Amino acid sequence: MTPRYARARQAKTARYDAETIHAILDTGLVAHIGFLDADRPMVVPMAYARRGETLFLHGASKTRIARLDGVPVCATVTIVTGIVAARSGFHHSMNHRTAMVHGMARLVTGAEADAALDAITDHLLPGRTGEVRAMTAQERKATGVVAIEIEHASAKVRTGPPKDDEMDLDTGLWGGVLPIATGLGTGIEDAYTPEGAPEPASLAAARAKFAQ
Numbered sequence: 001m002t003p004r005y006a007r008a009r010q011a012k013t014a015r016y017d018a019e020t021i022h023a024i025l026d027t028g029l030v031a032h033i034g035f036l037d038a039d040r041p042m043v044v045p046m047a048y049a050r051r052g053e054t055l056f057l058h059g060a061s062k063t064r065i066a067r068l069d070g071v072p073v074c075a076t077v078t079i080v081t082g083i084v085a086a087r088s089g090f091h092h093s094m095n096h097r098t099a100m101v102h103g104m105a106r107l108v109t110g111a112e113a114d115a116a117l118d119a120i121t122d123h124l125l126p127g128r129t130g131e132v133r134a135m136t137a138q139e140r141k142a143t144g145v146v147a148i149e150i151e152h153a154s155a156k157v158r159t160g161p162p163k164d165d166e167m168d169l170d171t172g173l174w175g176g177v178l179p180i181a182t183g184l185g186t187g188i189e190d191a192y193t194p195e196g197a198p199e200p201a202s203l204a205a206a207r208a209k210f211a212q
Contacts, residue, residue, distance in 0.1 A: 028079055049120040058143055059146075060142060065144070074100065074101070082178060084158075087162070087175045093158060098155060112145075116145050117143065126205035126209060162177075184207045186199070
């Protein structure tokens, strides 16, 4: 049964199937993580990765997010694909794909944490963990890893032209969609990269993965 909080007011845009939700999570770049800290709502943008029905996050071990354990958390990922320009301000909108998940956060340690950190890196740059050195013990100690076990999830997907009122269709005004294209550029090497060093394969993989 779909939880009451997940029921969208615009039911036509709502999705509750795992395939749609996973696809959004797997092609998003940033998750906004919502939780309570000292009875105040907090929302933090973070890199993440999904494995099965679990989202993994990481941050400095002394940050708020890395200390979450046994508390409810909400995570949202949004991919915006267009500004919908209608013939009235009321009907303007955005084409987008959004996933929202709710679950309990837990601290992750040991081998699971190591795998989670690799997953987060490879989510952003597929295959990058095979191109870089291993994390040192000091770096690992300074990094906190949190898992969100997905208990409930929903998605909203809007596509297509504006939904204008019939009386506005013959006004002669322009209506339609202004596409938003997301693309990653060519890598810019830093001062310590040897001259002529080829761009690593992970960058091309990321360009293909996140192209919209």
